[in-house]
Amino acid sequence: MAKNLVIVESPAKAKTIEKFLGKDFKVESSFGHISDLPSKELGVDVEGDFNPKYEVSTDKKAVVKKLKDLAKKAEMVWLASDEDREGEAIAWHLAETLKLDKEKTKRIVFHEITKSAILKAIENPRGIDYDLVDAQQARRVLDRIVGYELSPVLWRKVKGGLSAGRVQSVSVRLIVEKERDIQGFSPVASYRIDAEFSNEDGQSFKAKLPKNFSTKEEAQKFLEKNAQADFKVADLQQKPAKKSPAAPFTTSTLQQEASRKLYFSVSKTMTMAQRLYEAGLITYMRTDSVNLSDEAKKGAEAEIRNAYGDKYSKSRNYKGKAKGAQEAHEAIRPTNFAVHSVDIDYDQARLYDLIWKRSIASQMSEAELERTNVKISASTHKETFTANGEVITFDGFLKVYLEGTDDEDLDEQDGMLPAMKTNETLLNSYITATERYTRPPARYTEASLVKKLEELGIGRPSTYAPTISTIQNRNYVEKGTIDGEERNYSQLKLQDGTVNDVTLSEKVGSDKGKLVPTDIGMIVTDFLVNHFESILDYSFTAKVEADFDEIAEGKEDWKKMMRSFYDNFHPIVEDVKENADRESGERILGEDPKTGKRVSVRLGKFGPMVQIGTVDDEEKPQFASLSPDQQLNSITFEEAMDLFQLPKNLGNFEDEEVVVNNGRFGPYVKFGDAYVSLPKGTDPLSVELDDAIVLIKEKQKADAPIYMYKDLPVQKGKGRFGPYIKWNNLFINVNKKYDWDNLTDDEIVELIEVKIQKEIDKVIHNWEEEGIRVEKARWGRHNVIKGKIKVELAKTVDVTEMTLEEAAKLIEAKTPKKKARKKAAPKKAAAKKTTTKKTTAKKK
């Protein structure tokens, strides 16, 4: 038995450290936090002294049990979680939960996973820093209070199931305000002047005028002035310049670069990085530090000298400037610089390549450039043209890597200019005046939102990716596709002494995959900004972070801070709950020509809707849902009225009615009992019977059984998780090993039989008569299942001895106790309701 137990946060880290420490040390992982506030209640004593109620998280019970056993046997327990607020709290929760003996417990910290750093840490243990722990408790409790007090206000005043929080609500606000900036933007046109000249040797180059002309007339006049002009080099300046490499990657900059260069989503970047980390190829991927260990710098230097030569090497230190950075780790870098590339999964390899290059470049010398600025004067007017050239005289770090940019307006790269002398006569080949429009602000991408959040100090490396998923899952924001519009612009061209006018066209405003707010996102943001301005303030996090820092330094008591925050915040919550109007995004569009009743749109219980009439009318109002691609704030009266034509009966096909309608998942055609989705964005009113029949036939063909197995049909399709085959309600994913388009009968049988065996292996108990069974489930847990009802058990529950009575009891407890509400609503409806509920819950 090892004498020492070391506890770190991540299992991959545990593995590495164990190698450094030898056989007297056993290194285990806590898998992050082990305790947290309960999810079903506030869990904070707001009346009293804000005492938090901590519980061991259900999925950590087994971990805690294991660590407890090991700790009992060890002579010394070393708490080695990260040296930041959260890490300190983890160490504290471990000490409390495992009931560690103070004499036998030591707290150690290190910022890099190197042998020397670990050994040094072991020699310099300390106790738990309770000030830092308190700072974490303040952070945790504040987030809980904000989230769990604001969300219910939204349920009452906007719509059920919504959520608000310090991070997510501000993220959505950023996107909403950006969208409004874009909507409110009106482009201004002006004329940009470009020219081409050639020197006495006949070598040509491009130049431009530093100013634009606001009208076509002025531009025309200017071009005409140049028709008879002589041109010469009025001024020529050459100066050396330097470019320095960017700092090594943090989580945020890695996400941005992977988005710009590899087109990865933020979550894809993190998944790929996690794999590389687990394979021991890179350092920890959730970090806000740009620091490299001495060992890493030496490794990079050796590799640079070896691969590129001594003059390419330059040791550099980088300073972090991110707000609220806690720097518990190194920057993201390869663990071994000698590994230039890795032969694994394609995307992992590409991400590794990016990390390797960025890290290596960060330790390389500057690139040296020669910049040339030329001013060109004309004999007939005072304006001067300019031409800029750039020549790389020593490539330095550029040999390896250049950081990408988000700037869309970037001029084409300055290239080389031909040799020229001051006063040299130049020949003009042409001058153009092109109508250019100012551009609206750019919408956020996932990665540029992360960048903005980091600048504001909002969120942490471990939460950037989840936050972006949350605001999309909550339907506040979506990745939109916006079709651009054609726009004409004119271009005047002076050539051979005459000015010609042409009209050209360009596509503007198209955007793909950018973050766009939904109706709900806008309504919720408006509501929160109106009533909780201080929480939605972009500097709210920065302000409370300053308080947390005071607490961490021991200068402020965390409970006092919470009291002053809460006494301010809570009365506002109560007041808004009581007095604020509902926020429904209502717009009145006009009057129904038939009845004269009011036509309005608003957010209803089930989403955006249009209604004719009001509740005060004698007759019940008519309702219709907006289609998924329509917005409350932009729908027109005509579009709204059209929605009442649905569902529309198109006629009959094979003796069945064909009906077109908008559903929860977009427009669809119903044919008998079968549903066929229409392509996204289709206007259901434009669909004719013939179109529908084509679609129905296609669908029938696609659904046609490809094989019969045990007298049951086998179908194939492509779902969210790739190609699959379906048999007897079993979905079987078909991986790349198989040719899904041309599956042979043998392969189909093989796939089905393997799946059946898997299903059988899952079952631990099966009481067929009662229809209750116990199955293996995710994360080493088990489920008790009866029909649609599923009870997920904690990891620690041993099910091998479970009896039917126990299982039935569990099912009983979970069975919805529904009173028979109305005679008209039979059991079927109730059953249906639970199913819908389940599927929506699963989706989240």
Add this chain to the structure above:
DNA sequence: CAGTGAGCGAGCTTCCGCTTGACTT
């Protein structure tokens, strides 16, 4: 999966950060 929408009112929803990994259609 493809309905509904007010009102009875019960019973549900929710946060941010630290981890990993089995599972969706």
